[in-house]
Each structure stands twice: as C-alpha cells, then as structure tokens.
Amino acid sequence: MTGATIARTGPDHRAAFPAATFGDVLRSEWTKLRSVRSTFWALTVTVVLGIALGAVISAAAAHGYAKFSVSDKLSWDPTGVSQSGMLIAQAAIAVLGVLYISSEYSSGMIRTSLIAVPKRGRVLAAKSLIFAVVTFVVGEVTCFAAFFVGQALISGHAPHAALGDPGVARAVAGGGLYLIALAVLSVAAGALLRHAAAAIAAMVAVLFVLPGIAQALPDSWRNPVTEFWPTQAGSQLTSVHIAAHSLQPWPGFGVMCLFVAIVYAVAWTLLDRRDA
C-alpha cells in the first residue's frame, strides 16, 4: 500500500518546486501559535486583567478623589489610572512570548523546526513578527477598552479624560506599541536563554525587579536608571504627564526599541551559530 501512493511524481529536480519563502514561514508560525491552548489562555488573561484591573482601580481612585490632598489632585491622571491593569497584563504577554519559542526547546520541536527551516533567522523573525502583530491587536483592544471603561467609572466622581485631550490618544494607543516592543523582547529572550524558567526570570527582572531595586538607590543613581532603563523609558509613551527625570514619549520609546534591537541581534547571532 505504501510505495505507489507516495511517488506521485517521484524524486524531482529543484526546478520542479518553488523555493520556500519568508511568507511560508510566517504561515507556519501562525499555525504554531494558534494551535496550542496556552496562547488562548495567556491572551485572555491579558485582556481580562488589563480591563478588569483598570476598572477596579479607576473606580476605587475616583471614589477617593474627594479626600485627595491638593498636590495629589494636581497630579491626578485619569488616563494613567484607567491603564493600571497593563502593568500586570504585560507580564502575561512576556510569559507567552518566552514560551512561544522556549517550549520548542523544552520539547525538542526546535530541531524539527530548524530541519524544516534551516535558514534559522527566518524562524526568529517570523515568530517575532507574528507575535508582535497578535500582541498589537490584543494590546490596542485592551488599552482602548480599559480607557473607555475606566473613564466611564471615573466620570461623576473625579475629572476624567477624553481621547481629544492633549497626549491622551497617544498615551492610550502607545500601550499597544509598548507591548509590541515587549513582545519582540520576550521572544528574543526565549531564543537567547532557551529555558523557559531562565527567560521568564530575566523578563520579570527587567520589568519589575530591577526598576524596583532602582527605587532604593540614592537620587544621583536612581534618576539616570529610571530615565534610561529600557522598559521605564518605553513606558513614557503610555504616559500623558511626563515626570521629572524621564524621557519624552517618543525618545523614551526609541531607547526601548534600541535595547530590544540589541537583544534581538544577539539572539539571532547565537541561534544561527549554536548547535541546535
């Protein structure tokens, strides 16, 4: 039963088939992403945490607004309050991005993948691009939904923001762009470190631990760290009000993108050179 059915045409010459393209690898990586359950769950967590946490914090802050001190009222940022959930939602994106590639290492799938696509840079590029696009769509939906839900809960209790206010549309839409950079960073970290635990730990350190430690440093050290730390700098894009010792939105996002590009380049080089 075996032989005849396989050899429809028999062994061919190279001219008989088209060369595989980057588009082929993109389709392949999209299939990989959508065909495991962890993708659905991580994205659900992102959306739900992003919106729900933002809503709870918005409602709580708005109700406390009347008792705020004058200086607290002056620094009241209804946009930022409605986006509070993103702090946690970004962790879900980082974990999913790391797992997207590190689970191929832990299962051995990476060898099957690299035999199918020996031009390894394409695998990393396709994974990064697919995950960036998915993250962008999910991120923008979450940010805008969280904004509208949050403002609805705030209005009537405290001053609320509108998309037409200066900097607000940029700050809300910037959430999706910030998550794109984070998505590429987490895929690159997964490719670089190859173990899920190590790569997730590295992402948590970059996102939460090191900025936290910086808060304990004396001002002369803390200010440059908070100003230029990649994720801190990048998150300026999502802020309406620019605090002291922080970069402007787009230069800040540029610093983060530069950092991501460096990590990506190192991951690409090692993926290409290391035995798989």
Added chain:
Amino acid sequence: MIEAHGLVKRYGSTMAVNDLSFSIRPGMVTGFLGPNGAGKTTTMRMILGLDAPTEGSVTVDGRSYRDLPAPMREVGALLDAKALQGGRRAFDHLLCLAQSNGIPRGRVDEVIRIVGLEGVARRRAKGFSLGMSQRLGIASALLGDPAVLIFDEPVNGLDPDGIQWVRTLMRAQAAEGRTVLVSSHLMSEMALTADHLLVIGKGRLIADTSVDEFVRSSSQQSVHVRSPRAAELAARCREAGATVRAGTGPDARTDPDVIEITGMDSAEVGKLAAAHGITLFELIPVRASLEEAFMELTRESVEYQAAGVTR
C-alpha cells in the same frame, strides 16, 4: 546523493565524529550501522544542518543543507519521534511543517493516510504511543515527497507489525529511486532492510560495503571438534596451517577434549583425523552470525563495554 568529505565533530575533548568521508547513493537503502555512541546521530545532525562540522563538509545533491531552497522537498528526516510539542494536534503539527516549505495543505491529509493515522489526526500528540509518534515523524518526513530520506533508528519502540511496515516503506522508497539512509545499532535489522552498509565505531568509518559483501567476508567458518585425543589433533591441524583454540563443552566450561579450528573445513579436519587414526565424537561446522561478525568488527570501538564481558 549525500556526500561527506573529512567530516569531524569535536565536543570539547571528545571526538564524536572523526574524519568521515562517504557518499550515499540513490536507489538503495544505506544502513548506517554502529554501536551506541558511535557518532551516527551526530553525523545525521551535521547532514541536516543542526550541528556545524568542526572540520570538513557534507552536501545533499551538491549543496549544503542550509542552502537548500525548500529543504523538506529535497530531504525528509526523522531524528527523534518525540521532538514535537505535545499540546498540538497531529494534523496541526504536520500543517505547520508543510506550510514552512510551501507544501499544499492537501498533502498533509495524504501523508496522514499513508502512515495510517487518520483516526487520531485531530488528537493532541502528547497522548501518542511511541509507535504512533514514529508514524507521525515518518509522515512529516514524507510531506515534501523528497528524493532523500534520513531515518535515525526508526524501528525503535515499534511492535513487529510496525517494524515490518517501516521496512517495507523504506524498501519501496529506495525502489522508486530515492536515497534512503537509515541508522541502527542492530546488524540483524540492517541485514533485512539495507542494500549497502556504512559501519562506524567511535566516530570512524570501519566499513563501506554492500550487505552481500559484508555477509560473505564476515561469515567465517570454524569447526567444532570433540575427541579423546584433541590435543594431538590440535597439533596436527596447526602443522597443516590452521588456527586452533581451546573449546568449551555444553556447560560452557573449557573442555580439554574440545577444540575450535579455523582455516580448515570439516572435511579436511575429518580426513586429517582419519589419516592419524584419531577418533572423533563431534565434528560440527560453525558459521559466525552476522551479529557476531558485526561485534567482531566493532569490538575495539565500542564505547561503553561491560567489564569482564570483553573476550
């Protein structure tokens, strides 16, 4: 056609593959034979571009694997049946591989039929037995209808039906003019499947020969003799140019009445005994099995050897 020139792979101070050169031709099954740890998998990984050779080069139809325009359409490989993500359905696993090389979706259903996994194609692969995983791995190798097939120990873990199926498949693929390279550490398996043999041990090429030639050259005969005057017969045989070893009785203990003679056939030994009036109780021609011939060939190069078993 797979061609290797002076292939070397060194891991730290360990030579996994040491100066291998060979060419694997189409239209036949080439058995890649060697004890565990001989360097078979490492060599296959270098053919497939997973490991970079420390020295030397290997090409598939004249190009290094990484330069193939659509690798799965030229080379189908199964290295490790469990190298997949268990959370993915078998169909999606094959689909993502097909897409990566621009292979149409319809071919996925075809290979699923060929390997007989229709009933479980929508199930997640983590529930698969080793036999089902091997079939899935073979399906992925066949996706691109490639002219070169590479299988690393494909019958490991299969039941007799599965083994028979893989053998038939490999022979059929070779008969269609494809290049088929299959590794094994079992000579008996290769004798049934392969036409040509590459035997390696400790990373070095020991033999590059047809299976027929290997069988002929290695099926050395010896003659088992039991006689009350064995010592005297041994002396006469040595005078006649034969090699004589002490033999063992039925209880596997050395028996002074038993000798093993090589370099003479049983007729010659019988005539010699008659000429000197020596009584024989047993006169048995003994043929070395293929497995013994293989063990003889690779004895020096077996990496892990149980102490005390060395003969």
